[in-house]
Amino acid sequence: MKCQTCPSPATLHITEIVKGVAAEHHFCEECAQQYLSQAEAKGNDLPAGVVADEEGESKLKELDQLACPNCGITFREFRKQGRLGCPHDYIAFQEELIPLLENIHGETQHFGKVPKRTPDDSRKQYRLIKLRGELKVAIAEESYEQAAKLRDEIQRLEQETPVAPADEE
């Protein structure tokens, strides 16, 4: 979803009730700041739910340093673009994400369809993401020996789990 006033992705979702009428706003961080300070100046009803954590500056800086070991995205990057980098981020940023999810959904435990695959698979999947990331770096650094090793390891793992479709019958 895009910010409603500029082309950046929307990372803050604000629901506001003005004179009893609910309105939804979707902003990027910058436009949200602007909107909220304007709204305050106008003395509107306070937003009913701003989906963002109001931490102190120093706490934020600390948070921003956090990076996912699989895909390398930092928490700061996530906050900026509103999109996570890989499935493992839900675990890597769990502490920070849970309050956010509670704010968005009012719940923090999935209660719906469950795929038939075992969660055992997912550990292997994260390992694959990580190896692919390392492979990219190895190639960029021209460490071809390392790259070849990684490629073998990826192939081995892929053959273990039928993650890709068995090519057309």
Added chain:
Amino acid sequence: MKLDELIQSSGEWLRGEGPEADIVISTRIRLARNLSQFPFLTRADEGARIEIERILSGQISRLAARKSLNYFDVTSLQRLDRQFLVERQLISRELSEGQGPRGVGFSTAENVSLMVNEEDHLRIQVLRSGLALESCWQEINQIDDLLEEQVCFAFNEQLGYLTACPTNCGTGIRVSVMLHLPALVQTKEIQKVFQALHKIGLAVRGLYGEGSQAMGDFYQISNQTTLGKSEEQLIKNLKDVIPNIIGYERRVRTALVKENRQGLHDQVSRAYGILKSAQTITSEETMQHLSSLRMGINLGLIEDLPIPTVNELFIFTQPAHLQKLRHTSLDSGERNVARASYLREKLAPQN
């Protein structure tokens, strides 16, 4: 199938059948899914995107026999063709305007569409005419099951299906019903509906035509949250509330007729008159009059025009459709002339 053939027909969901089709235009369910062995798209390089597209387009071909799907590589489509698919509701604006390897597979009847490399690796959509929540869910759930036999979707036990944006995780489901509510809009009662829906966690969105101008009287109601409730519960939330809105719209329509039948008849007849005779007309004005006309037909005030024709006009008078019909690119002024001429032709009395 060639893309150009689509202009000869229209999606099954426009046929104006199905329960409550006078007020409910369509029901749509979409599921967001990601392949677990790849990063989300913000962190996927060209190689990963190509690989994701290869795997998922392969899966779509595998399903093709059962669902008669046609796959299109979106990067190879012209801007006009992409816009055409957006107007057709087969792809999102995001997929149309996105970057890198991406594609869509959709069924010949235009009820099923699978977008690859949109915000998530895969977005599955099922669309039906009228109020058809259960059958949409049955079909999309079946497609999801079929895919799951072959690929592994990112999932964890606490947070469900993992999506690029945390607003979609859990079920990854968005259930939407598109309603035509001209009487509630006209009497401003619609605000009460917004408030009530908001209280029970449902989102309301107006539809947008050209640019960002609101397209008169159509509202899409959907679930706001995706985590913590089952798909069936989320569907039931909508299922419980939609009949109330339909009843409300019907009561207000009846009241409008009772209060001022002549005035209402005049209003819809004038709308019909303008659509039948204008020489140049904007998309916005067209939507507004088509909305009046549609209500007039449903109230029996206009009798010589079937609803599916009006439903189709909403889609076929949009910019990319007009240009495809004319086989040429048209600027906004030329489109207004082409639109008026198309409307005159379609609304001319049958001899």
